[in-house]
Amino acid sequence: MMTAVALCGALLATAAASPALAERDPRSTLRILVAVKQDETKSVKQDETKAVKQRETKAVTLTCERAGGDHPEPRAACRLLRRVHGDPARLNVTPDAACTRELRPHAVVVAGMWRGKPVSFGRVYGNACLLRAAGGAVFAL
Numbered sequence: 001m002m003t004a005v006a007l008c009g010a011l012l013a014t015a016a017a018s019p020a021l022a023e024r025d026p027r028s029t030l031r032i033l034v035a036v037k038q039d040e041t042k043s044v045k046q047d048e049t050k051a052v053k054q055r056e057t058k059a060v061t062l063t064c065e066r067a068g069g070d071h072p073e074p075r076a077a078c079r080l081l082r083r084v085h086g087d088p089a090r091l092n093v094t095p096d097a098a099c100t101r102e103l104r105p106h107a108v109v110v111a112g113m114w115r116g117k118p119v120s121f122g123r124v125y126g127n128a129c130l131l132r133a134a135g136g137a138v139f140a141l
Contacts, residue, residue: 028064028078028086030112030119032071033057034131034141037105058141064114076137086114088121093136099129106131108139 036056061069064078071077084090088110106128110121125131131139 027116028081028112028114029069030062030064030081030110030114031059032062032138032141033059033109034139035107036128060141062138071141073137073140077140080136080138081114086117086119088119088135088138089123091135091138092133094133097129097133099127099133102127102129104128108135110138 034057038056060071062071062074062077063069064074064081067074067078080091080093081088088108104127105124106126107124108122108131110119112119123134125134
């Protein structure tokens with residue numbers, strides 16, 4: 001889990017300081033990253049097993065003055081962000097979601113500009129359900 005947090009922290013620092021990101025759309029352009037820690041067990045020999053730790057990371061760009069970028073659901077994501085004035089920390093799309101207690105950490109980082117103001121957000125959720133309940137289409141990568 002620390003690796004995912006470190007990875008997200010590095011992206012957050014890079015994206016927030018990136019002038020190229022601000023130049024594309026100085027009003028509302030966000031870079032969104034979701035990192036998932038996966039543990040899989042693969043058989044090495046008949047009686048031996050080896051834990052293989054893998055990370056799945058996805059990153060997209062979302063623009064909202066004209067919904068676009070390479071985000072899979074730009075219109076829905078922009079609509080949600082408009083409701084919270086571009087503050088991902090205020091997102092709570094499904095407050096009463098029935099999520100399991102499965103522990104499979106999902107780290108999310110959102111960095112960029114929202115209507116001329118800097119955005120810098122990072123959080124680790126216990127699993128995919130909690131991530132979706134909080135961020136809905138914004139975090140749906």
